[in-house]
Amino acid sequence: MVEDQPDVAAVVEATADDIATMEIRGAAAIGDAAAEALATQAERSEAATPAAFRDQLRAAARELYETRPTAVSLPNALRYVLRGIEGETVAELRESTIASAETFRTDLEQAQERLGEVGANRLRDGDVVMTHCHSTDALACVEAALDAGKHVEAIVKETRPRKQGHITAEQLREWDVPVTLIVDNAARRYLDDADHVLVGADSIAADGSVINKIGTSGLAVNARERGVPVMVAAQTIKLHPDTMTGHTVEIEMRDESEVLSETKYADIAGGDRTDDGLAVENPAFDVTPPRHVDAIVTERGQFPPESIVTLMRELFGETTGEPWEV
Numbered sequence: 001m002v003e004d005q006p007d008v009a010a011v012v013e014a015t016a017d018d019i020a021t022m023e024i025r026g027a028a029a030i031g032d033a034a035a036e037a038l039a040t041q042a043e044r045s046e047a048a049t050p051a052a053f054r055d056q057l058r059a060a061a062r063e064l065y066e067t068r069p070t071a072v073s074l075p076n077a078l079r080y081v082l083r084g085i086e087g088e089t090v091a092e093l094r095e096s097t098i099a100s101a102e103t104f105r106t107d108l109e110q111a112q113e114r115l116g117e118v119g120a121n122r123l124r125d126g127d128v129v130m131t132h133c134h135s136t137d138a139l140a141c142v143e144a145a146l147d148a149g150k151h152v153e154a155i156v157k158e159t160r161p162r163k164q165g166h167i168t169a170e171q172l173r174e175w176d177v178p179v180t181l182i183v184d185n186a187a188r189r190y191l192d193d194a195d196h197v198l199v200g201a202d203s204i205a206a207d208g209s210v211i212n213k214i215g216t217s218g219l220a221v222n223a224r225e226r227g228v229p230v231m232v233a234a235q236t237i238k239l240h241p242d243t244m245t246g247h248t249v250e251i252e253m254r255d256e257s258e259v260l261s262e263t264k265y266a267d268i269a270g271g272d273r274t275d276d277g278l279a280v281e282n283p284a285f286d287v288t289p290p291r292h293v294d295a296i297v298t299e300r301g302q303f304p305p306e307s308i309v310t311l312m313r314e315l316f317g318e319t320t321g322e323p324w325e326v
C-alpha cells in the first residue's frame with residue numbers, strides 16, 4: 001500500500017520552484033523565502049492531528065531544501081523554524097511555527113543591518129571597492145558607510161554567466177555611488193584602483209574557507225598578489241555547521257544553457273548545436289581558502305577566517321543532521 005504523502009501547500013511548491021530557477025536568489029533571500037514558505041504552510045495546513053501537521057511541515061522543509069545545495073542559509077533557516085515548533089494541539093503548533101518564522105526573518109534583517117555597520121568600519125572615506133556578483137550582505141556594508149557620510153566608489157564585476165553584477169551596479173547607482181562596470185576578465189587590471197575586494201558568501205566552512213559565486217577564488221588570489229584586502233560579508237546564517245564534523249560543501253552545477261547563449265552559440269557553430277559533443281561545465285560557486293581572505297564580517301563582529309570556527313561552535317554546537325530531523 002502506498003502511504004499518503006503529506007499535503008504541501010501550493011505556495012511552498014511555488015517558492016521551491018522560484019529558488020530552483022533563481023527567481024529568488026542570494027543566500028539571505030533564499031533563507032528568508034524558505035522561512036516565509038514554512039509559515040504559510042502552517043497557516044494553510046488543514047491537518048487533523050498534531051502528527052499530521054508536523055509531517056506536513058517536514059515535507060515542506062524537504063521540498064524547499066532540495067532546490068539548491070550550496071547556500072547553507074537554506075537548511076539553517078529550515079532548521080531554525082522547525083526547532084521553534086512546539087505545542088500539543090494543531091492550533092498551538094501552527095501559532096508557534098508562524099512565530100518562529102517571524103523571529104527568524106526579523107533577526108535576519110537586523111543581523112544584516114548590524115553586519116553593515118561592522119563592515120562599514122573597514123571602509124574609509126574615498127575608498128573604492130571591487131565587487132563580485134550580487135550580495136545584500138556586502139551591499140549592507142556600503143550602505144552603512146554611506147549613511148556614516150563616507151564617499152565610496154565601486155568597480156563592479158559583471159559576473160558571468162548570469163551577470164548578477166548588473167543588479168549590484170543598479171543598487172549602487174540608486175545610492176549615488178559612482179560605478180565602473182567591468183567584464184570579469186578585466187578584474188586584475190583594475191585591482192590597482194581598488195582599496196578592497198568586497199564579496200558575500202553562500203557558505204563559510206569551519207576552516208574559514210569561503211564558498212561564494214564562481215570567480216571569487218581567482219579574484220581573491222589576484223587581490224592577494226596586488227595587496228588588496230579581501231573582505232567577506234556574511235551573516236552567521238551563512239556558517240555551515242556540518243563542516244565542523246568534516247563534511248564538505250556541495251558545489252551546485254547549473255545548466256549549460258546559462259553558459260551558451262543560444263543565439264550567440266548558434267552564430268559561432270553555424271546553427272544547430274544539438275548533440276554536437278561540446279562539453280560544458282557550469283559550477284555556480286567556488287571555494288576560496290582562508291589564506292586569501294582578510295576578514296569575515298558578521299553581525300557578531302569581524303573575524304580572521306581561521307577563527308570563525310569558534311563562533312560556529314558557539315552558535316550551532318556540534319549538532320547537525322537533516323533540517324527536518326530536528
Ligand SMILES: O=P(O)(O)OC[C@H]1O[C@H](OP(=O)(O)O)[C@H](O)[C@@H]1O
Pocket residue numbers: 025026027028029133134135136137138164199200201202212213284
Ligand atoms: O545573502 P547575500 O549576501 O544576498 O548573497 C550571498 C551570495 O548569494 C549569491 O548566490 P546566488 O546568486 O544565489 O547563486 C552570491 O554568490 C552572493 O555572494
